Amino acid sequence: xxxxxxxxxxxxxxxxVDFALIGHQESWRAAADVLAxxxxxxxxxxxxxxxxxxxxxxxxxTVCHLEAASIAGKKxxxxxxxxxxxxxxxGSGYVCENVARVRAAAAYAIQAGAKIVSLGGFSSILIEGxxxxxxxxxxxxxxxGNTLTVAFIVQxxxxxxxxxxxxxxxxxxxVVGATGDVGSGxxxxxxxxVRRVLLNARxxxxxxxxxxxxxxxxxxxxxxxxxxEFSAEADLVICAASLAAPSLLLGRIAPDAIVCDAGYPKNxxxxxxxxxxxxxxxxxxQITGGLRFAPDFRGVLNRHPFPDVVHGCLxxxxxxxxxxxxxxxxxxxxxxxxxxxxEIARVAARHGIYRAPLYNGDGPVEQLPAIYSRxxxxxxxxx
Amino acid sequence: xxxxxxxIERVVGLERxxxxxxxxxxxxLIWEDVLAQAITGELLAAMNxxxxxxxxxxxxxxxxALEHAEIERGHAARFAAEARKIGVNAANNVGAKHWKRLxxxxxxxxxxxxxxxxxxxxxxxxxxxxxxxxxRVGRVAPGSLGKTFSTIAAEEEEHVDHAMAIxxxxxxxxxxxxxxxxxxLHLDVMSTLAQMLAKECKDGHCEVCHNSCVKPALxxxxxxAAELRGASLRQYLKALDMLGVPGEVTLTWVTQLPV
Numbered sequence: 001x002x003x004x005x006x007x008x009x010x011x012x013x014x015x016x017v018d019f020a021l022i023g024h025q026e027s028w029r030a031a032a033d034v035l036a037x038x039x040x041x042x043x044x045x046x047x048x049x050x051x052x053x054x055x056x057x058x059x060x061x062t063v064c065h066l067e068a069a070s071i072a073g074k075k076x077x078x079x080x081x082x083x084x085x086x087x088x089x090x091g092s093g094y095v096c097e098n099v100a101r102v103r104a105a106a107a108y109a110i111q112a113g114a115k116i117v118s119l120g121g122f123s124s125i126l127i128e129g130x131x132x133x134x135x136x137x138x139x140x141x142x143x144x145g146n147t148l149t150v151a152f153i154v155q156x157x158x159x160x161x162x163x164x165x166x167x168x169x170x171x172x173x174x175v176v177g178a179t180g181d182v183g184s185g186x187x188x189x190x191x192x193x194v195r196r197v198l199l200n201a202r203x204x205x206x207x208x209x210x211x212x213x214x215x216x217x218x219x220x221x222x223x224x225x226x227x228x229e230f231s232a233e234a235d236l237v238i239c240a241a242s243l244a245a246p247s248l249l250l251g252r253i254a255p256d257a258i259v260c261d262a263g264y265p266k267n268x269x270x271x272x273x274x275x276x277x278x279x280x281x282x283x284x285x286q287i288t289g290g291l292r293f294a295p296d297f298r299g300v301l302n303r304h305p306f307p308d309v310v311h312g313c314l315x316x317x318x319x320x321x322x323x324x325x326x327x328x329x330x331x332x333x334x335x336x337x338x339x340x341x342x343e344i345a346r347v348a349a350r351h352g353i354y355r356a357p358l359y360n361g362d363g364p365v366e367q368l369p370a371i372y373s374r375x376x377x378x379x380x381x382x383x
Numbered sequence: 384x385x386x387x388x389x390x391i392e393r394v395v396g397l398e399r400x401x402x403x404x405x406x407x408x409x410x411x412l413i414w415e416d417v418l419a420q421a422i423t424g425e426l427l428a429a430m431n432x433x434x435x436x437x438x439x440x441x442x443x444x445x446x447x448a449l450e451h452a453e454i455e456r457g458h459a460a461r462f463a464a465e466a467r468k469i470g471v472n473a474a475n476n477v478g479a480k481h482w483k484r485l486x487x488x489x490x491x492x493x494x495x496x497x498x499x500x501x502x503x504x505x506x507x508x509x510x511x512x513x514x515x516x517x518x519r520v521g522r523v524a525p526g527s528l529g530k531t532f533s534t535i536a537a538e539e540e541e542h543v544d545h546a547m548a549i550x551x552x553x554x555x556x557x558x559x560x561x562x563x564x565x566x567x568l569h570l571d572v573m574s575t576l577a578q579m580l581a582k583e584c585k586d587g588h589c590e591v592c593h594n595s596c597v598k599p600a601l602x603x604x605x606x607x608a609a610e611l612r613g614a615s616l617r618q619y620l621k622a623l624d625m626l627g628v629p630g631e632v633t634l635t636w637v638t639q640l641p642v
Contacts, residue, residue, distance in 0.1 A: 035638055038634065038635050038638040038639070039638050039639050040639065043639060046642060047642075050582070050642045053582065053609035053612075053613065054609075054612075054613060054616075054638075054642070056613065057612075057613030057614065057616060057617045058616075058617070058620075058634070058637075058638075059617060059620060059621070059630075061630045061631055061633075061634040062629075062630060062631040062634075063631065063634065064631075108630065
């Protein structure tokens with residue numbers, strides 16, 4: 001089971017919780033792996049049908065302790081709190097139930113005395129416009145973590161353009177889920193750097209508002225609730241929609257478009273036919289000083305093919321904890337600006353938290369540093 | 384009264400009284416088995432509280448335990464009355480294999496004069512199961528049957544408070560010692576309850592259901608064995624939270640139970 005809790009928490013720091021991460025699993029496979037670790041290797045893993053029956057009844061709980069290490073020599077102790085939102089209940093029909101779960105997880109973090117709490121995945125989406133629904137906070141602050149997610153998406157797009165020999169300035173950028181916190185943050189950061197922006201979302205009113213805001217800054221673009229309505233083909237695409245399952249087909253984009261899937265769960269449908277597109281998973285960062293789990297949930301809670309890779313939203317809380325800057329850096333919807341993105345990226349970098357190596361479902365999409373052999377990637381991907 | 388596992392059916396007068404029977408409603412046979420489990424559980428609880436009274440030193444605690452025993456007997460009688468109303472005979476069997484094991488676990492605590500252990504088994508473990516499952520049944524059962532289940536669920540939940548105060552005070556003295564005791568009893572009692580609550584009775588007939596296992600038929604009354612198990616385990620986790628056992632520890636305990 002890896003490191004014991006005692007070895008991660010030194011006696012003098014026992015009880016001190018710098019950060020808490022609230023998350024949920026995006027698939028039943030991932031949920032099964034979490035329960036398998038909790039059951040221990042000596043017990044038979046639960047059958048899939050039992051997992052689907054049992055998991056919805058489990059209240060939010062801490063499942064492991066974390067220790068994040070900075071390259072500057074600092075350490076922060078934290079908790080991962082699983083909200084146990086069933087992976088097939090992320091849709092709109094379960095909003096009330098899921099908000100209640102996130103609230104319960106938040107109460108748990110507060111009770112544990114966490115100084116800063118990052119809201120991962122749908123936890124953030126459920127709460128970003130409803131921070132008033134969180135329990136009374138005492139000395140705990142909450143951040144959606146979306147600003148660092150945006151930083152890593154933007155950095156990923158820039159890196160892919162370099163890798164593919166693309167000129168960002170002559171590109172047409174499509175943002176799917178443009179009015180969400182992450183989508184609008186990406187649009188604000190990248191719109192001044194590209195030729196044209198296409199903004200897609202379900203809420204017309206919010207789309208108009210974002211379009212007008214960007215237009216006032218001299219950005220050329222279009223808005224549409226239907227992807228088929230855009231007059232131009234995008235060659236850069238950011239998928240940041242709040243989808244309960246991978247169901248996005250995209251439709252008309254340039255055949256060799258660069259596509260960043262930044263959703264959690266992933267946005268792109270397995271049926272999306274993008275044969276020439278360069279797809280990568282965005283919004284991920286790597287904590288190069290190291291991240292320790294007790295019990296050992298490595299590769300279970302962070303199911304990525306590289307070590308110490310975590311979603312940006314969760315890393316934001318860790319970065320702020322390492323910086324001893326316990327403030328609600330990302331709150332609400334639509335407040336992410338380029339300045340704030342650069343600021344959080346600087347804070348993260350000071351502690352060795354950088355954009356993760358780019359990869360997709362087929363493997364790495366950039367030349368890996370020597371420390372990652374192809375064999376390592378394959379091994380990690382298999383696990 | 385025999386307090387070591389005998390049949391106390393006569394004490395609460397659960398014999399079928401045909402005069403009181405009304406016509407059996409649809410699904411009456413399902414409710415018969417549900418009621419049989421509930422009556423058995425209540426009678427077992429009454430026996431447990433009576434046994435508990437025998438190891439209490441404080442006269443007030445003796446009286447309290449005997450009063451609880453009487454309340455549980457009353458619950459059994461009310462369930463039995465509901466059975467008669469729908470024209471079925473919900474027979475109890477406190478000697479049925481799972482219930483017998485639960486009773487034996489309690490009696491081991493009694494033999495050790497372990498008052499705290501007795502409270503943990505009855506109030507934290509068995510009552511969690513009763514409160515949660517009665518509440519779920521109360522939501523779907525028709526008429527007075529549903530109302531009785533809901534009312535008794537609420538009454539069971541209320542009387543946990545007193546025991547919880549005692550247990551919390553005990554934990555305040557030595558948390559590790561109490562948590563270790565809870566875990567030891569969890570392995571014994573909750574493993575048995577988990578087998579009872581499994582979606583299917585894999586190890587043969589439970590010896591309480593009238594004919595074949597009622598679990599597959601629960602869907603016909605908008606219930607399921609999985610739901611009853613889930614709600615019971617959630618109530619158990621809630622009770623352990625109230626006691627103060629760390630949630631990350633109790634989560635592991637529950638996920639390690641047999642299915």
